[in-house]
Amino acid sequence: MATLGLIEYKDASPEVRAVFDDIMATRKIDWINNFWKALASDPATLRRTWESVKQIMAPGALDPLTKEIIYVAVSTTNQCTYCIASHTAAARKAGMTEAQFAELMAVVGMANETNRLASGYQVEIDERFKA
Amino acid sequence: MATLGLIEYKDASPEVRAVFDDIMATRKIDWINNFWKALASDPATLRRTWESVKQIMAPGALDPLTKEIIYVAVSTTNQCTYCIASHTAAARKAGMTEAQFAELMAVVGMANETNRLASGYQVEIDERFKA
Amino acid sequence: MATLGLIEYKDASPEVRAVFDDIMATRKIDWINNFWKALASDPATLRRTWESVKQIMAPGALDPLTKEIIYVAVSTTNQCTYCIASHTAAARKAGMTEAQFAELMAVVGMANETNRLASGYQVEIDERFKA
């Protein structure tokens, strides 16, 4: 069970409901996932985290699908079970195909491999990369 | 210094030169970065790693820039100094703008934060994400 | 199931029981959690690990609650499910309030974010920090 429990919409304070409402409106959905219900025990963190996520994940120089793909790459590298599940779902909702998922996994796997080869062989940074 | 040293093209065996030549031809460059020079001490790993990288990073369901962006996301999460330097350079060469880099960093940072909030609060995976 | 099984008190050797007894006496509890039952398959590691934990977690320049808070911070960063559960329980027993837990999580999340921003932007260490 979540450490401080999950706060459902019907039991939420007006302050928490306002954030829940904004999450549902922004994402055009009618439910709240457990991550936000867990954070709702700390309304300040709930609001700050949501405001940051909303700002960062909005379309910009990178499109929303690319941003979700980056999120899955980080969550997979960190082996965060919850985050892999929730952001893989989000990436699919944003249009990720099975072929794109498979390539994403291939790149994430390879990068984790070469990261260790570079460190383990104690490779020095090329001057050209320091500019 | 790299653990087993760096092997320069002029000192390389024909087997290693063949890989170096393919790297330069595939990437349309005329130099080899230290990572490959370090792996050249183990020609089997040099060849296998290059063949995998070549296959994985080729255009497919994801475009080359997106793949380099994923590579930077993983390397940053792992804090691999060499890989951050080399793949940030590669991503720029593939067309990454400063604005895209800044958004990439913002997403990577946020994902690393929420990964820990999800785990630390012991949030259970929503049934909807298990399908 | 734990790799080498869990050794219960009633089935334990005198050597293992001595450690179990010391754990219960030191912590003023009447049960042993699975971590120690799993380590009991290797009495040398059981003893060494317990002696180290006992020495390190004793009150000193930092109080026991602060030490448990640090333990939760590390376990959350590493995403160790067992350790998050057991040390969050230990921190609460040591007096951690819900408000303190929430702030702990906020700091852990933020630190994981800025760790990646610092690395990803390849920020050089300020001279002032090197003293």
Added chain:
Amino acid sequence: MATLGLIEYKDASPEVRAVFDDIMATRKIDWINNFWKALASDPATLRRTWESVKQIMAPGALDPLTKEIIYVAVSTTNQCTYCIASHTAAARKAGMTEAQFAELMAVVGMANETNRLASGYQVEIDERFKA
């Protein structure tokens, strides 16, 4: 060199200067460290990150020294060179003694060790910890 360079106060836009001014006023210092100068290339991230750090690190249920100690624990676990240097300096400024630093390191080291023992032995979470 930092990927997008470091922006000095004298070269900063009014938007960036406003954040720099707030950092210096809040921390009662007269200089800006490289982390913020690097983020200044992306004013939106600079502002959001600073506002979050300011809110999270303010005195609350946990005192500022404890918060800096948590920051060092996370940075050390992640092996973020820049962050270890900057937050160890910040913790000392907040009053951390050498004895406290030494105990912090001992707990961080031990937690990283037992995190792996718990995972490696595949220890199941005790029912008592699930409440």
Added chain:
Amino acid sequence: MATLGLIEYKDASPEVRAVFDDIMATRKIDWINNFWKALASDPATLRRTWESVKQIMAPGALDPLTKEIIYVAVSTTNQCTYCIASHTAAARKAGMTEAQFAELMAVVGMANETNRLASGYQVEIDERFKA
């Protein structure tokens, strides 16, 4: 459930069956574990990953048991639940005794501890180690 599902032998394409057959023949077993069934959704990654694993894990300068031990060490450090379970089983099949497993865990734990002490204390690399 695995993101793209698990592909059973009877439902597999000839391309996937060829890899499954080689896995069973090489390992002298008559079943396929879930990892390969999951990768089978992407035949190119299935083949590349298996060919790499087959080449790397074959007897060479290091014997197969030592290689499986290294695999468990990495998986434990990364806290990859699936990999800890599967490679602990593989190491046992390769002859790992309970005493060897226990010592492996002790070294992995200790290394994770001293890794953080070295980084946290900001220890500089000795000149003698740079040769």
Added chain:
Amino acid sequence: MATLGLIEYKDASPEVRAVFDDIMATRKIDWINNFWKALASDPATLRRTWESVKQIMAPGALDPLTKEIIYVAVSTTNQCTYCIASHTAAARKAGMTEAQFAELMAVVGMANETNRLASGYQVEIDERFKA
């Protein structure tokens, strides 16, 4: 510079010298590397860490070279620069050949890759691995 400085033998207290002497006698060397000089600022941690390392790294069910190889595998996975340098040197002193080092790196790289493929594809643990 190391956070609390490095304590040289000539400046060390009798308590610290006793540990330094034991390190040199056990390892049959006539110098102390920076790691121990840094820990010497906290004699309790210096002694506890050395006693643990001495006990764990002694020949047992696993030989000393295998143990150093495991240490390098963990340090590489964690990207601990100091530890990679010091334990690669230690492994070589224990007899590791260049061919063994190269295979070690190949396994470490591969394990880091498949760890992420297993997690990213959300592969469930096979029943056979749970026994």
